[in-house]
Amino acid sequence: MIIDNAAFERYRRSPNDKTNLPRLLLGSAIVVLFWVATTLVVLLGGTYAFVAWRASMAGSAPTGRPVQDFLASPEGILIALVSFAGIWIGLWIAMRWVHGEPLSALIGTSRRVSRQGFLKGLAAVLITSLLSEVLLYWLQPEIARGAISLPSWLLFLVPIVLLAFLQTSSEEALFRGYLLRGLANRFHSPLIWVLLPVLLFTALHWSSASSLAINACVLVSIATFALVLTLLVYATGNLGAAFGAHLGNNLTGFLLISHQASYNSFALFNAKPLEGPGWTTWDAVLIAAIGIVSSLLTVLLLLHPRSPLKVGPD
16 A cells, blocks of 8 residues: 555644744643643542432442542543543643644644544444454453443433544544644654654553553554554544544444443443453453454555545545
């Protein structure tokens, strides 16, 4: 596959003269500040309301872990996703007051999300995610029906999709938009504008509850997927395909088959949690391999010239 970089060259050259390294660092600090502040407000307020509600119910004794209990609840998952609005707020402030550009400049040179790219990215990752779930089932066939009923699942379907899009789009706008675009404009080497956002994005997914081997396999899979998302921006000069691909990946875990005990409230099925015991080093290697294969298949579906899901430049 030969990828034309013309669209990305237009995208990387689109920032104005105010997009220098000091302003990029200042803007990043503003985004982090609003992200953390929003998370704290949402977390503390949600936990307080959750504890008060639990206390008003007869027969519900406190567990001594109010924050963990809140985040593991359906309400906690929804509220946690709301906290990602802080990234969008921080990006708007950084783009408007630090760089003197509209927020839409991060989306692409057309300043609008490619609808076709979004739908193709979403479809491709839903396909490859289902394939990876088949392989994971072959590796560990411990799948049980989730606690949520089908009517409740249908009721929460739209809110979860919207909030998951808020989460994934904010992460893409920050890591594949703001950071990638700004760094690519200032540095020619992809070792900087590709690897730095990928490493930062991957590091945020470290889980203290998982073993070292499982953490390593998960981080390898996430880093590979992040490289795929970067490649989509490189091929299209637009965040649309990355928006759709990231959303498809997260919706699979939120709504279909969950591999995390703390985020399984809305999933129809629960697999053996990755943070749980019983995983071997060989299991971790196979899980990483499945993640890499899934990401490579996503690349073929979205960038191969003969693929019906091939995305085009902005």
